[in-house]
Amino acid sequence: MRGINGLGRNPILLLLAGLLLGNALAGNILSSSGFTNCENNATITVNNANVQFDRSSLTVTFDVSGTSSAQQKVIADLLVSAYGDQVYQKTFNPCDASTFVGQLCPVPAGTFSAQGSQVIPTSFASQIPAIAFSIPDLDGEATLKLTAADGGQDLACIQSGVTNGQSLQLPAVTYVAAGITGGALLLTGLSALGGGAGAVGGHSPTPSFSTVLLWFQGLAMNGMMSVNYPPIYRSFTKNFGFSTGLVPWTAMQTSIDNFRNVTGGNLTANNVQYLQNATLIFTDGSSNTTSFAKRNLLFLANTFQLEARDVAVTENSTQTSNGNSTTQVTQIVHGISGYVEQLTIPQANTFMTVLLVFAIVIAAITLGILLFKVILETWALFASFPKKLTGFRKRYWSILAKTIVNLILLLYGVWTLYCIFQFTNGDSWAAKLLAGITLGIFTAVLGFFTFRIWYVARRYRKAEGDVSALYENKETWLKYSLFYDSYKRQYWWLFMPAIIYMFAKGCVIAAGDGHGLTQTVGQLIIESLMFLLLIFTRPYATKGGNWLNIIIQVVRGLSVVSILLFVETFGIAQTTKTITGIILIAVQSALSAVLAILIAVNAIITCCKENPHRKRRKAAEKLNREFDNFTPLDARNSLLIDPLDGKSSLPGYPMGPYQSSKRYEPVPNSADPGRWGPRESVDHLVPLAADMGYSYDRSHSQDSRAVDTESLSRQPTVPDVGMHDGYAERRVL
Numbered sequence: 001m002r003g004i005n006g007l008g009r010n011p012i013l014l015l016l017a018g019l020l021l022g023n024a025l026a027g028n029i030l031s032s033s034g035f036t037n038c039e040n041n042a043t044i045t046v047n048n049a050n051v052q053f054d055r056s057s058l059t060v061t062f063d064v065s066g067t068s069s070a071q072q073k074v075i076a077d078l079l080v081s082a083y084g085d086q087v088y089q090k091t092f093n094p095c096d097a098s099t100f101v102g103q104l105c106p107v108p109a110g111t112f113s114a115q116g117s118q119v120i121p122t123s124f125a126s127q128i129p130a131i132a133f134s135i136p137d138l139d140g141e142a143t144l145k146l147t148a149a150d151g152g153q154d155l156a157c158i159q160s161g162v163t164n165g166q167s168l169q170l171p172a173v174t175y176v177a178a179g180i181t182g183g184a185l186l187l188t189g190l191s192a193l194g195g196g197a198g199a200v201g202g203h204s205p206t207p208s209f210s211t212v213l214l215w216f217q218g219l220a221m222n223g224m225m226s227v228n229y230p231p232i233y234r235s236f237t238k239n240f241g242f243s244t245g246l247v248p249w250t251a252m253q254t255s256i257d258n259f260r261n262v263t264g265g266n267l268t269a270n271n272v273q274y275l276q277n278a279t280l281i282f283t284d285g286s287s288n289t290t291s292f293a294k295r296n297l298l299f300l301a302n303t304f305q306l307e308a309r310d311v312a313v314t315e316n317s318t319q320t321s322n323g324n325s326t327t328q329v330t331q332i333v334h335g336i337s338g339y340v341e342q343l344t345i346p347q348a349n350t351f352m353t354v355l356l357v358f359a360i361v362i363a364a365i366t367l368g369i370l371l372f373k374v375i376l377e378t379w380a381l382f383a384s385f386p387k388k389l390t391g392f393r394k395r396y397w398s399i400l401a402k403t404i405v406n407l408i409l410l411l412y413g414v415w416t417l418y419c420i421f422q423f424t425n426g427d428s429w430a431a432k433l434l435a436g437i438t439l440g441i442f443t444a445v446l447g448f449f450t451f452r453i454w455y456v457a458r459r460y461r462k463a464e465g466d467v468s469a470l471y472e473n474k475e476t477w478l479k480y481s482l483f484y485d486s487y488k489r490q491y492w493w494l495f496m497p498a499i500i501y502m503f504a505k506g507c508v509i510a511a512g513d514g515h516g517l518t519q520t521v522g523q524l525i526i527e528s529l530m531f532l533l534l535i536f537t538r539p540y541a542t543k544g545g546n547w548l549n550i551i552i553q554v555v556r557g558l559s560v561v562s563i564l565l566f567v568e569t570f571g572i573a574q575t576t577k578t579i580t581g582i583i584l585i586a587v588q589s590a591l592s593a594v595l596a597i598l599i600a601v602n603a604i605i606t607c608c609k610e611n612p613h614r615k616r617r618k619a620a621e622k623l624n625r626e627f628d629n630f631t632p633l634d635a636r637n638s639l640l641i642d643p644l645d646g647k648s649s650l651p652g653y654p655m656g657p658y659q660s661s662k663r664y665e666p667v668p669n670s671a672d673p674g675r676w677g678p679r680e681s682v683d684h685l686v687p688l689a690a691d692m693g694y695s696y697d698r699s700h701s702q703d704s705r706a707v708d709t710e711s712l713s714r715q716p717t718v719p720d721v722g723m724h725d726g727y728a729e730r731r732v733l
Helices: 011-021 171-193 209-222 231-238 250-261 272-276 301-305 335-342 347-382 387-394 396-425 429-464 474-484 489-511 516-537 543-564 574-608 612-628 709-713 725-732
Strands: 029-037 044-054 059-068 074-082 085-092 110-119 140-148 154-163 278-283 290-292 308-315 329-333
Touching: 029 278, 044 154, 171 209, 171 574, 209 231, 209 396, 209 489, 209 543, 209 574, 231 335, 231 574, 250 272, 250 347, 250 429, 272 278, 278 335, 329 335, 335 347, 335 396, 347 387, 347 396, 347 429, 387 396, 396 429, 396 474, 396 489, 429 474, 429 489, 474 489, 489 516, 516 543, 543 574
Parallel strands: 278 329
Antiparallel strands: 029 044, 029 154, 044 059, 059 110, 074 085, 074 140, 110 308, 140 154, 278 290
16 A cells, blocks of 8 residues: 555656646645546445545545445445556545544435534645645546445445646636737738738738637647547646637526527536536546546545544435535536536537627627728818828728638638537537538638639739739739738649648547547648648748748647547556646647747837838839839930849839830941941832942842942042141041
């Protein structure tokens, strides 16, 4: 038998404590967090068990109730494990003087309950290591087995967990993640107003709002697979449910329950009130092995060997200390249902929750845009507003439509997941109908824009030889750029595999729900293909964008590989799973922090530095206006000006109307007969003109010629004005 202080001597567990505790303040309470009966043919059934230990007062408070088919004496066997290792085991007889427990000596027939408190000696309390009160989501469980004192047959078995109140499911983490996402959205908006992403040919900042939101969606989806997660990692992934549209709201859930109730839904064990009173028990979806959502070291039933104080025993009743009859409810969950029900959202309400949240977001965006439009119109009545806002004033309806399409694009992956989950697990015909309609609409919208962009690109390629007009034509850019503004011109089409990537992820997770190995292998294949695509193309317009998205994809792939270790089929030790979960948390948190830092840096640059896209566009427009003002006599319009060797003075913008991409060919000097040979008029316009001293014999070849002496005498001469002979000599020469 090993004492419970073996936990403190385990070096691996001490390492976990060092990694997780940080500045966390230790609590003083250990309390049970649900139980399950682990004996199928038990003659003693426990209906309720709540146990709490207060380290500050060394007091155990308990409330236990159950039923027994007969009065009988029992032997109790207590097993305690932590992170898969057994740390405590004790067998005792409740009727022995040294371990006397009045409630179990003997176990009464019929229903019974016991409430009270007991004081634990300091010698026993000191055996509980301090890390048990502070380590988040401590992974342990306690099992209490009761066997007959006469004969040894199994009478009862219960498993329970205990929580210390420390968890990585923290509202602060959700608020920080939401703040990072909001910061990325604000930066994208500022960049658009400043002429960056909103300018023709401009690119979105890195990281963009879509990059950040899809990253957090990936973290949430990592926690939706049907594998045996370490409790600490399961709690961590719950913090990012907001990015997929899962917002806990009791009033909304009650309304959805009422909607399901009138449309064929079954609310018996699938409603928000039931869920609020249930204890979730997780399985891997493919075996009978269970792992509690909140486990800990000790059921604290070993306090039965201590002296009782203030104990009340009631037979033939399930009445608790507060006078209410209760039976504790347990809910066995896994995969997507386990993820959503942790957020107090019944699994059958999942799709309707996301649909309502989407509708609320669309309504808020619409009201915001219309309100801003009203403000601008009011502003225009009394004063002039910045020219930057003129485009918004004229195109606010198109901006609203573009925003909705962008939201559909960002949510397409998780929308596919929730719709398929509704088809396979929903109970309301109306909810299934809405899921089918909305998924069809979303797919049709994205399909329409995909076809239009492909068609326009094909037309430009035929007319101009490339697809540069997708980035240079203002009308085309304003309509379709949200799909490809982050990519290089030759990789404009990459948004198509990106849409397929999101659709495939949602399908694999939803269709494979309950089969963790299938989900994980499918996810690994999808992430690997996307990684190879990014590595070989490097499609983003900036080096920073390429490196950041490749790093994100690497982390996604490694995360799936790590989750593969959580599949129960491989039988990986619980300690190894927990360490893997901690490493995942550290890596994913670090990358999230990098995204936050990059957003802050980009915001500072955007506010303090003139946007380069806008600066170059204005300079190009000014240069083109100057060329438009040229006149035929303007010296700058002379053919003697050297051309620009095919290069625009401003890269990234088209050349002006008087700029040429070709050099001028030299004009041959036809007056040089020695080089070019004699030439005669072929149009016979001046056949009788003087030949200037040369005559050509038409019967000879073009190179042969004869000098007419008579013609030489007819050469024009300079009048003799009595100038120096030297000048005449030079003239003759």
